[in-house]
Every structure is written in C-alpha cells, then in structure tokens.
Amino acid sequence: MTDTHLTAPTRFIEADGDRFAYRRWGNAASGQPPLFFVQHFRGGLDHWDPLLTDGLAEGREVILFNGRGIASSTGTPRSRIEDLADDIALVIRALGLLQVDVLGFSIGGMQAQEVALRHPELVRKLLLLGTGLRGGDPTMAPKVLEIAPNPVPTAEDFLYLFFGRSDAAKKAGLAFWERRHLRADQDPPSSAAVAQAQAQAHAAYFAPLSGENPYAYLNAIKQPTLVLNGTNDIMIASINSWHLVQHIPNAQLLIYPDAGHGAQYQYPERFLKHAIQFLEEKA
Template identity: 35%
Template sequence: MKTAVNSEIKFAEINGRKLAYRSIGEGQPFILANRFRGDLDVWDPLFLDKLAEKYTIITFDYTGLASSTGTPGTSILDFANDIKDLADALGYKKIIAGGWSFGGFAAVVAATEFPELITHTVVIGANPPGENSIPIEEMFFDVSKRPEYTIEDETYLFFEPASERSKKAAVRSRERIAERTNGHDKKVLEELWNHYTLGSADYAVDPTNAREKLKKLQNPVLVIMGDHDVCFPVENWYALNRQLKNTHLIVFPEAGHGPQHEYPELTSSYIFEFIKNIQ
C-alpha cells in the first residue's frame, strides 16, 4: 500500500513543463500546496496518511521548483494556477484545495479564482490576502533562510518553543519525516527562493482582489492556525471577524506555524468533519 513515506514521484505534463507530484489514498482529490522552500519531503507523513484514509492526497512541487520544470512563478496567481493546472492534467473536475504557509496563499487565490473547481479549501498557517496589520517576527527571516534546519530551527519555525509539549511534538514530527529512506525529492535551490518572496509580496498587494472575494465566497474555507505563529499571526484573521461569509477558524493552543505537524491526527479529524458537514 502506498503511504507518505514510500510513494514515488510522478510527473504531470502541462504545456511544456512537468509538475512533480505524489499521490496516496482514494476518494475525492485533495491537492495540497507547499510552504516556503518546501519540497515533497517536508510534509509530516502521519498527517498525509491520516488524510489519505478518506481522500486522494496529492502533494506537488510548484513550476520550476524542486523536481518540477519550467519557469517559476512571480505572482501568487502563478502559484495558484499550478493547483488548477495539476487538477486539469490529472482529469479532476472537482477538488479540495489546501495549502500550508505560502501554500495557503496559493490555495486562497485558487479558491477565489476557480470556485467551479474547488469545493472546499483548507488553509494552514497563512495570512488572509491583502494588507495585514501584524507582521512576521523579525527572527523568522534569519532562521527560515538557514541552509539546513536543526531541530531547534524547526521548533522555532513550526512549533512553540515555550511549550514542552510542543517541543516534544517537534522531535516526533522530525522523526516521522526521516522515515523515508529513498526516492527523495530535490531541494529548492537557494537562488530560486526569491520567487516565494515575489509571490508573497503580490499576495499582500492583492491584485486579484482575493480579500474581497474571500468575504463573499460561497464555497467553505477552513483556516487552521497555531496561537503563536511566528510567521503569520492568527490575529490577522481576527481582524476579519464577521466579514467572512463561509470561513471557519480553528486555533490550536501552544502551537506555532505548523499545527498539522504538531497535531496531525487531530488536524485531519477537524478537516474530515469540516468537509463532511459544511457544504
């Protein structure tokens, strides 16, 4: 049986480029977009395996990054288009879209631009589109750009270092990710990291008017956050309280930028119930 640690990399041919992806599980397709610098190997396998109990889970590399080919995007719509293009290439007419961190930006823009394709959207550890009042913690810029992450770096970036429970969860997640022993993805080259910066800046400028579209979106959106996200503070979502027609917010205590890695089973359970009960 294919699991997150033994699934192979496949390629979807799209207009002269190839998108690298992995797929596990069965059921409605659920395409997950990745974080800054994220390749196919950075997802917590327990989180993916739990989701794959009910859905076909597809993780992928953006155009021109890691094992995918082509010219990398410079706008957040470019990255959102990868979600749609991959769905089209795989023959999917309806999908669930999700994303973590930068991938959450891509998922939001995909949801607001392609509502006929996306039935539900799951956003993890990401800001709302447009201008937000609470910035990224300054230390994040230094730590996130270190060539290789130590367990201390990962604890700061994705967990809550002030919590013993969260620090222990960081170690367990790191161990699960290390269970893959072959078939690894390529790393995203450092000289290409600026494409995430361009996409993030574009998301804040919001040229597609995603912030206003999100307020009116009929298709349901689930936002999952930690209560101390050093990158995208959950308080930026509070500023939209009572303005969002169909967006639901869950906040994990003593959690950081990667709540799905700290609570993989609970996070997947929330996602199951959301998709099942909110139409």
C-alpha cells in the first residue's frame, strides 16, 4: 500500500543527541530531489494541507519535518533562526540526502533562506511562502499578538491569521481546517517553550540592519526561488515578499488576491499547479 499524508508513519532520526520527527512518502523514482517542508510558528507535522502534500508527492518524495523540541521531536527548542537552519542541514545529511528542494512557510521560510545561505550545496530550489527576511519589515496587525500565542488555536483563529476577509476566503479557510484534521493520529501540539523560543528567534531576525542596501546579503542565494504571498499578510507584511524577489537573483513572486498569510491554503489547486511547474522547470 502506498503511503499518503494520512497514513505515512511518523519516523524519528537521531542527530546531535536528539530525536527529530519526520514523515516521508511519495514518488522516489521520479528523479526529482525530495521536497523538504519547514513549518510555521509552533506548527507540527499535521499543520500542512494534505491536498498539497499528496499532490506534490505524486512527482517526488516529500519530507515533513519537526525541528528540535517542536511537537513530537525531542530537545530544547532553538531561539535563533540560524540554529534552526543548521538543524535542518543536520537532518538532511543524517537522512543520507545529497540535495533537496526546500519549502518554508512563515518562520519556516526564514529557516529555508538560512539553509540556502549557510549550506548552499544541500539546496536545489527554494519555495518561500508567507515569509520575511533578515532585517525585514516587522509590521503586523496588533490583534495577531493576541491570537497567535493561543495554546490551542481554533478555526476562527486560523481564519483570522491565515486567510482573506471575504466569504469565499472564509469558506476556503474552513475547508483547509477540515482537511488538516483528517489524519487520525495527529502530531502533538508544541509546548509553550517552543512558542517562546520561536518568538525570540523571529524578533531577532527582524532586527533592523544598517547599510545602504541592508538586504544585499540575499544576493548570495543563487538557487531558483519561488516566493508566494497574499495581498494582505497581517502576520508578516506582504512587502517583505517584494524585498525577497528584488534581492534574490533568480526569484519570482506570486501574489494571490483576497488572501493573506496562508495564500497556498486558500488557493491550494492554484498553488499546486504553480509549485509543480516551478519544481519541474530546468534550473
């Protein structure tokens, strides 16, 4: 029987004294590198959309990953984006992989950038979804700081944080919410320590940079990069996506209408087509 998002077993790999949780399935015979997923604030293995993970798995292997101390992984949560990125590189190598494509969402997108900067040989392509950049614009809606730390987010929380404001956007959000809860053995929620560490990492990463062109460091990312956001990301301001594509030499930008932080979940069929086209283009 072929594994899917709902059936792929949670596995663990030991590295640097801790056990990192992951799930891996898909088309291993495709000739494409595995697609390595890095999740949003506090998110675990079951915060991804099965429509997207299974759709992408038809053309390659996919690997969902929990960082150190996150959800079902063990260890002390990291409080620096750079350390989170180094852990990703550690696990990629521990899995015996020479190169992967990396999809990072929100704080996961920041980690994906740092993997490409610090361990460029491991990364073929980047997909950066609803994310920011080092020294970027930290503006967020004030209500975000009230809702995002909720220990057990509700459907209403996700609708506010991730989706647009129209009735169609809310309908798409509730459909995503239903899909992401389909798996019977859900990954456990992340601890308060994870929330605290990741909030610290996020704040430090957005500290202002000096210089005439503070984002010039992104010129070192040579990998083909797809950046996605909605028109109004209230968590990580959409303008950050523009800064990313202006400074990563081989980057392209998609902005989905009436959408916010989780644009890929509001338009999953559209994003699936865009992501597959990008991943299968010759670099």
